C-alpha cells in the first residue's frame with residue numbers, strides 16, 4: 783500500500799476578519815452555495831485533490847451533518863464556465879477553539895487539473911466574507927506541513943501560525959526554513 787506523507791498537523795489563525803483580500807471569480811466562473819446533491823461534488827473534488835486525508839463516502843456527513851440551513855449558507859462551490867463544479871470550501875466554526883467560538887476555514891480543495899490558476903483565491907474571499915456576515919470576527923484553520931500550497935495561500939489571506947508550545951514553534955521554523 784502506498785504510504786502518504788501526511789506531514790505534521792498545524793494551525794493558523796486570523797484574529798480579525800477585516801481587510802479580506804478581494805478576488806472575484808475569473809470571467810465566466812461563478813460561486814454558488816450548497817444545495818442537496820452537492821455532497822457528491824464535494825466528495826469527488828476531495829477524492830481527486832486530496833493526497834493526504836482518507837476520503838470516504840460518509841465523510842461529508844461526518845464533517846458537516848446534514849442540516850441544510852448551515853450547509854446552504856456555509857459551503858460554497860466554484861463552477862466553471864462549462865458548469866463543472868471545480869472547487870469547494872466551507873465557512874465552518876468551532877465552539878471550542880481554546881475554549882471559545884471561532885470561525886473555521888474548512889476543507890478547501892480545487893480539482894488538480896485546475897490548480898495553480900488562482901482559483902482558490904475567490905473561494906477564500908467568499909468564505910472569509912461569509913464568516914464575517916455570519917457574525918464571526920475571527921477565524922482559524924488546521925492544515926499540514928505537507929500542504930505547502932495551502933499554507934502559502936492562507937498566509938496571503940492574512941492567516942498566521944498559531945503556536946501553542948515549543949514543539950510547534952520548531953515545526954513552524956522547519957517549515958519556514960524549507961519555504962525560504
Ligand SMILES: CC(C)(COP(=O)(O)OP(=O)(O)OC[C@H]1O[C@@H](n2cnc3c(N)ncnc32)[C@H](O)[C@@H]1OP(=O)(O)O)[C@@H](O)C(=O)NCCC(=O)NCCS
Pocket residue numbers: 831832833889890891892893896897898899900901902903924925926929930931932934935936938
Ligand atoms: C490548496 C489548494 C486549494 C490551492 O488551490 P489553487 O487553486 O491551486 O491555488 P491558487 O492558484 O489560487 O494559489 C493561491 C496561492 O496559493 C499559494 N500556492 C499555490 N500553489 C502553490 C505552490 N505549489 N507552492 C507554494 N504556494 C502555492 C500561493 O500563495 C498562491 O498565490 P500566488 O499565485 O499569488 O502566488 C490546492 O492546491 C488543493 O486543492 N490542494 C489539495 C487539497 C488541500 O491541500 N487543501 C487544503 C486543505 S488545508
